[in-house]
Amino acid sequence: MPKQKSQRVGLYVDVANITRNGGYGMRFDVLRDFACRESGEPVRLNAYVVYDEDRAKLDHDYRLRTFNFHSTLRDYGYKVIEKTVAWYVDEAGNRFGKANSDLDMAVDALLQSEKLEKVVMATGDGDFTQVISALQNKGCRVEVAAFQNVSSLLKREADLFMSGYLIPNLLPIDGSDERKTWGEIGSRVRGICYTYNQSKSFGFMRYLARIGPGLWVTDTRRSDSPYGTAFAHESNFHESTDINHLPSRDMIFEFELTQGDKGVQASNIIQIYPSKKEKEAAAVISATS
Numbered sequence: 001m002p003k004q005k006s007q008r009v010g011l012y013v014d015v016a017n018i019t020r021n022g023g024y025g026m027r028f029d030v031l032r033d034f035a036c037r038e039s040g041e042p043v044r045l046n047a048y049v050v051y052d053e054d055r056a057k058l059d060h061d062y063r064l065r066t067f068n069f070h071s072t073l074r075d076y077g078y079k080v081i082e083k084t085v086a087w088y089v090d091e092a093g094n095r096f097g098k099a100n101s102d103l104d105m106a107v108d109a110l111l112q113s114e115k116l117e118k119v120v121m122a123t124g125d126g127d128f129t130q131v132i133s134a135l136q137n138k139g140c141r142v143e144v145a146a147f148q149n150v151s152s153l154l155k156r157e158a159d160l161f162m163s164g165y166l167i168p169n170l171l172p173i174d175g176s177d178e179r180k181t182w183g184e185i186g187s188r189v190r191g192i193c194y195t196y197n198q199s200k201s202f203g204f205m206r207y208l209a210r211i212g213p214g215l216w217v218t219d220t221r222r223s224d225s226p227y228g229t230a231f232a233h234e235s236n237f238h239e240s241t242d243i244n245h246l247p248s249r250d251m252i253f254e255f256e257l258t259q260g261d262k263g264v265q266a267s268n269i270i271q272i273y274p275s276k277k278e279k280e281a282a283a284v285i286s287a288t289s
Contacts, residue, residue, distance in 0.1 A: 010044035010116040011035040012109050013078075014101060014123035021124055022147030022273070023164055023171065029076050030170045030211075034145065034162075035120040038213045044112050047078040048101035052085040081108075106131045113140050120144075122164075126151030132158055147171070148273065160215065165190045165252045165273060166208050173254060183209040183228055185259050190272070193232060193253065194218075196246035201234035203246060205255060205266045230257055230266040237269045250274070 011032060018026060028047070036042050049070065056063040070080045083101040102125065109119055109131060119135050121128060124146035132142045132154070144150075144158040147165060155161040164170050168182040173190070180187035189207045196203030206218065209228040217225040232255070234243055245251065252273040255266040 006039050006041040008043045008115060008117045009036050009040040009120065010109065010112055010118070011042065011046070011120045012044075012105050012122070013047045014105060014121075014125060015047055015049045016101065017123045017125050018146065018164075021149045023122075026164065026171055027169060028073055028078065030167065031122060031145065032076060032078075034167050034170065034211050035118075035143075037211050040118065042077060043115055044108075045076070045078040046081055046105070046108060047073050048081045048083065048105050049073075050085060050101070051082045054085070081105075102127055110134060110138075113138050116140055118143065121158075122146060124148065124150035124154065126154050129153045129157045145170075162215070163252060163273075166192075168208055168211055183207070183257070185257050185264070188254055188256050189228075190252055190254050191230075191266075192249055192251065193246045194249070196232075196243075198243070198246075201243075203232050205230045205232050205253065205269070228257075228264065230255070230264045231260065231262065232266040232269060236265070236267050238271065241269070241271050 013028070013031070032042060032045060051066060052062070056066065070082075073080050081101065081104060083104065105121075105123075106128065109121070113119060113135050117139075118141045120143045121132070122145050124144075129151065132144070135142050136159070141159050142157075143160040143162065144154055145162050145164050145167065146154075147163065150161070150163075168189070173188050176188040177186060182189055189209075191205045191207030193203050194206045206220065206227050206229050208215075208226060210226050212226045214224050214226055218227055219225055220227050220229040236255075237243065251271055253266075253269050254272050255269040258265045258267045
């Protein structure tokens with residue numbers, strides 16, 4: 001049987017956008033694994049970062065942290081593209097800095113797509129919506145991964161949108177047992193409540209058990225599905241959860257996997273997205289629009 005040809009992959013990471021929108025502490029090696037699942041060949045791995053040269057001259061800790069971070073990215077095989085902060089003074093005499101890598105990232109993805117079959121963009125910025133459309137018209141499959149404040153247009157335009165919260169181990173879970181592998185009994189994972197019976201006060205959580213092929217195979221009864229499912233009773237949800245909004249694809253939870261009499265159960269279920277602050281902000285926007 002002939003060996004299957006590897007898919008040529010390009011990964012483009014808007015580091016500033018990801019970091020300030022829920023992705024601080026993201027593991028770039030795991031992101032690479034996700035982008036190159038199904039034996040993909042990483043042809044391009046570009047990380048677009050902001051660098052403040054003025055601060056680096058005065059702040060030794062900032063200079064050292066930045067150097068170590070960029071070195072780690074290079075160790076993982078990324079090309080680090082630095083965008084230097086440009087400083088300006090407004091009419092009132094206030095000094096402010098600007099640095100935006102959007103144009104660099106868009107141009108690179110479009111030019112380099114000639115050698116790619118799949119492009120993965122780690123950003124939630126809606127300005128990339130037209131870039132995605134252009135890449136698709138050039139024959140590329142385009143996937144997006146991001147955490148918070150993700151443009152709804154960006155989600156709809158992409159061939160696949162995956163919340164970074166749901167990718168196993170991409171973002172560390174505070175307080176989790178490091179001896180447990182994501183998806184094992186006793187581990188904490190992140191997932192969604194995909195079905196819920198209001199009259200009987202229970203439902204089921206679905207989580208991505210492993211990074212691998214078949215992300216569209218959501219039926220966990222199938223042996224080729226990369227997902228797992230866990231029973232969830234109302235009493236196992238944190239008291240702050242609005243059960244009336246379940247099931248929901250938009251609410252993301254952290255929970256512990258335990259073994260029950262009837263199979264895997266979800267315990268200590270805590271909603272992490274959207275947070276209380278984000279829900280309040282959304283309510284204000286809705287009320288004023």
